[in-house]
Amino acid sequence: MIDFNLIKNNTEKVAKALGKRGVEVDFNKILKLDEKRREIILEIEQMRSKRNEVSSKVPAMKKAGENTEKVFAEMKQLGDEIDSCEKRLSAVEAELNEILWALPNMPDEDIIAGGKENNQPIYTFGKKPEFSFKPKDHVELCTSLGMIDYERAAKLSGNGFWIYRGIGAQLEWALLNFFISEHLKDGYEFVLPTQMLNEKCGFGCGQFPKFADEVYYVDKAGGEEGVKQFLLPTAESAMVNLYAGEIIPEDKLPFRMFAYSPCFRQEAGSYRAEERGMIRGHQFNKVEMISYATPEQSDAMFEELVNKAKNLVEKLGLHFQISKLAAGDISATMCRTYDIEVWIPSMNIYKEVSSVSNGRSYQPRRSNTKYKTKDGKNEFVHILNGSGLATPRIIPAIVEQFQNEDGSVNIPEVLQPFMGGLKKIEPKK
């Protein structure tokens, strides 16, 4: 949620920032609704004040044996007026909120306008591998090496799922363990969140109402109506709401945390044909880094998270680049995002394995998460997040980039300790 005072007092700035996303907003309408809102509030409060004043005199009147009938009749009428004003108020507020909640976050000053095509690579590690033989793609490699079972996954669940098997499962778990151990070394707190979340969380992290259709809802047996929960699409949804409604003492900031969870996404209408295999699925594993920071700490924290994600991929030895996203490609809740994109030879493209973002106070405003400054004021915290990392594109990158002519795959050195010292995945004889 954008700071309403900013919309009111610096409309130009907000309009310019949102314009970079190609979003046009009818600010006139917003300001008019707000004016109307305040008008009604004033009216209501004056009437309530009157009623409170009269009410406080009633006990004395009764004691003195005075007739209260007339006063009660007047107050009854006043009460009815208050009711009708309240109805008008909630209609105005509903209209205003619908607009405000739908506004995306403001991209930072230095973020350039436009969509994906304006993303700028700002860092590259390694180079595209050259093969003296005809390289295989990850689907073929993972299948032939017995790492991933697509067909039986479809049998158990449906299209867009896969099963890790044998050495594939070991590699997946080794990756997660590697990430976890690196984050622990950096002093980050390990969190395993609930994997089912209520709708408040969806709203708090800013994914609802816009993306409510893209998650999986879980109903109780028998399709019972009630509070619905959904399977988290990313641990971010959980972690952003961890301190919702709370006030954090400033000396506890920054909080550095990371969470592991499977992530569930409908990915309806996605590019199945070109994104074969595990490039995009309904369920995948991810370790997510989350930081809560003061506004002063937030920019340094962003750099820290980018560095952490970068180091993970570097230690794996994969060729990748970091892209600074253009305004239109940054997710609606964020001010700035750097993507870490790993090279997938068979697709001839860089694919995102980590997205590090600073949303500043946008999500905390929605989830009402504040911190108490040293001089006792309550301010909204900043929340940052970044994948550290998501695995589904790492495995394709590893098997494709590190494949050998005989169909074997070299295991990155940093993963070997987590795989009983295994150095190479050999084709089955």
Add this chain to the structure above:
RNA sequence: GGAGAGGUACUCAAGUGGUUGAAGAGACGUCCCUGCUAAGGACGCAGUACGGGAAACCGUAGCGAGGGUUCAAAUCCCUCCCUCUCCGCCA
């Protein structure tokens, strides 16, 4: 899933319709006394959000959440959420 008990400010807790946004206690803060790893005393103590105002300040809301009854709700009624205890279920 069933039965019961609860949810009041930082914590504990009193409060079953009215001048109570909330007794009391602890904690906390400031000060005093005393003097030494303690004890005593005085005073202060919702925080917050929103609205009005140049400001001082004034007002409104708020007792788990949301509705309702009433001139008036922490208090009565309804729905929901959460916690605890017992029972049941337990792939």
